[in-house]
Amino acid sequence: MASIVSYGSYIPRYRIKAEEIARIWGENPDNIKNGLMVYSKSVPAPDEDVLTISTEAARYAINRWGKENRGKIGAIYVGSESHPYAVKPTASILVESLGLDYNIMAADYEFACKAGTAAMQNVIGLVDSDMIEYGMAIGADTSQGAPGDALEYSASAGGTAFIIGKKGIADINRTYSFTTDTPDFWRREGEKYPSHGGRFTGEPAYFKHVLTAAKKMMELMNTKPEDYDYAVFHQPNGKFPTRAAKMLGFKDSQIEEGLMTPYIGNTYSDSMIIGLSAILDKAEPGDRILAVAFGSGAGSDAFDITVNDSIKSFNRDLAPTVRKQLENPIWVDYANYVKFRKKIIMRGD
Amino acid sequence: MSDVPRFWRESNHRYRLVGTKCNNCGSIFFPPRDVCPKCRRESIGKMQELELSGYGEVYSYTIVHDGLEPFKFQVPYIMAMIKTDEGPLITGQIVDADPSEVKIGSRVRVTLRRIREEGKTGIIQYGYKFVLEK
Numbered sequence: 001m002a003s004i005v006s007y008g009s010y011i012p013r014y015r016i017k018a019e020e021i022a023r024i025w026g027e028n029p030d031n032i033k034n035g036l037m038v039y040s041k042s043v044p045a046p047d048e049d050v051l052t053i054s055t056e057a058a059r060y061a062i063n064r065w066g067k068e069n070r071g072k073i074g075a076i077y078v079g080s081e082s083h084p085y086a087v088k089p090t091a092s093i094l095v096e097s098l099g100l101d102y103n104i105m106a107a108d109y110e111f112a113c114k115a116g117t118a119a120m121q122n123v124i125g126l127v128d129s130d131m132i133e134y135g136m137a138i139g140a141d142t143s144q145g146a147p148g149d150a151l152e153y154s155a156s157a158g159g160t161a162f163i164i165g166k167k168g169i170a171d172i173n174r175t176y177s178f179t180t181d182t183p184d185f186w187r188r189e190g191e192k193y194p195s196h197g198g199r200f201t202g203e204p205a206y207f208k209h210v211l212t213a214a215k216k217m218m219e220l221m222n223t224k225p226e227d228y229d230y231a232v233f234h235q236p237n238g239k240f241p242t243r244a245a246k247m248l249g250f251k252d253s254q255i256e257e258g259l260m261t262p263y264i265g266n267t268y269s270d271s272m273i274i275g276l277s278a279i280l281d282k283a284e285p286g287d288r289i290l291a292v293a294f295g296s297g298a299g300s301d302a303f304d305i306t307v308n309d310s311i312k313s314f315n316r317d318l319a320p321t322v323r324k325q326l327e328n329p330i331w332v333d334y335a336n337y338v339k340f341r342k343k344i345i346m347r348g349d
Numbered sequence: 350m351s352d353v354p355r356f357w358r359e360s361n362h363r364y365r366l367v368g369t370k371c372n373n374c375g376s377i378f379f380p381p382r383d384v385c386p387k388c389r390r391e392s393i394g395k396m397q398e399l400e401l402s403g404y405g406e407v408y409s410y411t412i413v414h415d416g417l418e419p420f421k422f423q424v425p426y427i428m429a430m431i432k433t434d435e436g437p438l439i440t441g442q443i444v445d446a447d448p449s450e451v452k453i454g455s456r457v458r459v460t461l462r463r464i465r466e467e468g469k470t471g472i473i474q475y476g477y478k479f480v481l482e483k
Contacts, residue, residue, distance in 0.1 A: 012445075013445040014445070045423075045444060045445060045462075046422035046423055046463075047423065047444065047462040047463040047464075047478070048462065048463070049463060049473075051461075051473075051475065052460070052461050052462050052463065052475065055461045056460060056461070084473055085473070093364075093475070096360050096361060096364050096365075097364040097365065097461050097475070098365075099361075099365050099400065328483065330445070330447065339422055340422065342422070
């Protein structure tokens with residue numbers, strides 16, 4: 001089966017703390033930090049969007065692979081729920097911004113927070129069927145939370161790109177998806193902010209899909225939680241994946257490497273895969289990873305991955321690791337946050 | 350009048366710093382040139398596209414406090430002349446940095462960012478900016 005050949009993640013340098021958002025809305029920050037397990041989140045700069053974030057993540061992936069290989073990429077798919085245009089593909093701009101060959105399949109995907117893994121599955125299919133030699137799958141978002149909504153503490157920005165081919169550093173043993181019509185979270189055409197079903201987003205949505213996909217994958221692979229060195233789940237906050245892991249029988253030590261949301265917030269289409277990226281930053285040959293994404297609406301994509309010996313000769317230092325990007329943030333206050341996120345009504349708006 | 354065709358024609362150098370190299374004298378140019386100003390007719394047919402590495406250092410810079418309309422959300426912002434590793438000097442914005450972090454000689458690398466939008470319904474123009482290399 002296909003293998004991850006290279007990867008790269010990008011996190012905007014600007015961040016805001018949960019305390020600062022809680023200060024504005026008169027909430028107790030400890031309730032957020034202890035309840036949701038979200039301590040801070042990334043904030044895209046005023047000139048950043050899904051295209052710029054995707055470009056940066058993809059350039060990191062290409063740097064680690066070798067720029068001279070770019071022309072071999074035969075497909076590029078970008079998953080996001082905040083594409084810059086309603087009509088005009090992010091993927092086609094990426095073909096130019098990355099310097100890819102024009103003989104390439106390209107499209108944008110949307111499936112709430114799992115559009116990036118949907119992109120991965122499509123590239124895996126194309127590689128396994130020999131339609132392409134290499135493909136790139138990206139998940140990136142600049143997610144929006146309405147002012148005062150609980151989502152405002154977590155909705156953040158980031159992106160991860162995977163180059164997938166036949167022989168790489170981490171073999172994708174299998175992928176499995178579970179999909180139902182579950183209206184837990186949505187955004188209508190033309191609306192700036194999403195709506196959600198409050199507590200309905202938990203049991204019938206996140207937990208049902210993530211747990212089903214994880215259990216089914218372990219059944220298909222005849223594995224148990226203890227067979228995995230790492231597990232990473234979609235992380236809308238810190239609490240949900242921690243609870244899901246416990247319910248499945250995983251230990252904290254298996255999930256902590258990939259748990260990024262407490263520090264950078266929920267990067268939506270990037271949420272699970274940036275955790276996977278953080279694991280690959282550290283992984284050793286033979287490490288086995290269970291990765292489960294979730295997208296509202298709703299569905300889960302599960303991946304069973306084994307890191308192979310090629311990771312020893314793979315130069316991870318040619319791009320910043322996920323944890324390196326947590327260092328040296330520029331903290332913004334709420335006033336600058338609303339300015340950056342263009343939540344201020346300007347003359348002419 | 351829309352800038353769409355003009356930006357589209359220039360997208361590879363705005364997105365990826367694609368310049369040109371004169372294969373007669375070895376000079377590298379950015380923005381790209383069709384003819385080498387040193388070799389003139391000798392360079393015809395010998396100009397080759399060259400993608401710059403995107404790395405360089407701050408040659409000089411200034412802090413803009415009274416910015417242009419498309420940059421009003423970023424004031425104060427840093428405009429710099431970047432001496433690229435390949436030689437050409439490029440004027441560009443340094444982003445994601447406090448002005449106090451920038452020094453002459455600071456290492457930078459290129460990044461792609463939004464430059465401006467043609468109103469709420471028009472095209473989004475992207476182009477190169479720079480970030481401090483850590």
